[in-house]
Amino acid sequence: MDASSAYQDNLPVTSDALLAQLDGWGIGYQLHTHVPLRTVEDAKAVEDQFLAPGERALRLKNLYLRDRKKRNYLVSLEQDRAIDLKALGAALGVGGLSFGSTERLLENLGIRPGAVSPLAMITGVQKGVTFFLDAQAQDADVICMHPLVNDRTVVMARDALLAFFEKIGVDVRYV
Template sequence: MDASSAFKDSLPTTPEAIMAVLKRLDISFSTHHHPPLRTVEDSKQFRDGMNGAHIKNLYMRDRKKKNFLVVADEDRTIDMKTLNGRIGCDRLSFGSADRLFEMLGVRPGAVSPLTLINDPDQAVRLVIDAKILQGGMIYVHPLVNDVTLGMSPDGLRRFFQHTGHDPMVLDFDSKGTTLEQS
């Protein structure tokens, strides 16, 4: 399934529309074009001048049909056996490509925190790794996987406020639960 800009017009929100929202919110960002990247391993080949936090994004659903977007440092090991208890849900599994498109308006390979623009009812719970909010730039896809935007943690937080998503900030390095809930 192609998640590149070639199919951007089939998405509920285009990369240009998301960038217009960021500009309207006065969120600074840098733009980087590259070949389509579907995995963390793919993305590690295209980092020239992109110093900062690179992430992985997991769209998940529990048995009670609650939806979650887990955003973590790209090299973070996530213990799937304990994550559900830490975020207060039933057993988690990965959401299907169809459900991903229905809930967040993107195809596999283009999932990012910016997909929350397509969740006006906050039906997807955002869980974010504390580590990525502590650095300089955070790199995210603007709903397609052949472009990456770099923005500050504060800019990303302002975006979450705009979409109405209250992130659960989780310290994946500890056995505890949340660090903060905005």
């Protein structure tokens, strides 16, 4: 199955339910619908049109990782940052990082490949997933991310994203 909203009904939390929850909490965002974005390059082709002139945006690439002790991590980094899993593991203070399987991604974050997002912590926090966010987020005006599906993007103010994490009980760790 693909990661678009056409198949969201098979997710533990649908994109529609997530957006309704954000609305219920009064957490603001701008929603954009587009063709499914599967790669950073796909996202770069469309995300500029979502941003206001001069807006400092953090655009993310998201990694679902496991360590040798089978602990799960979601790491959201600036999309152009080079990734070396050994160096990343050292920065996070964990060893033996590898990518989690598609099955574990769905089980632990409630999403499919291509739709990995900090917003998936709505499921991940209940499954004990540890979240790390690029330290550049602290200087961003807005953060662009998928709302659990890859044919939608939300642009959310940094403070709104932090309010979301507070509501669901996520301890944000910066890397």
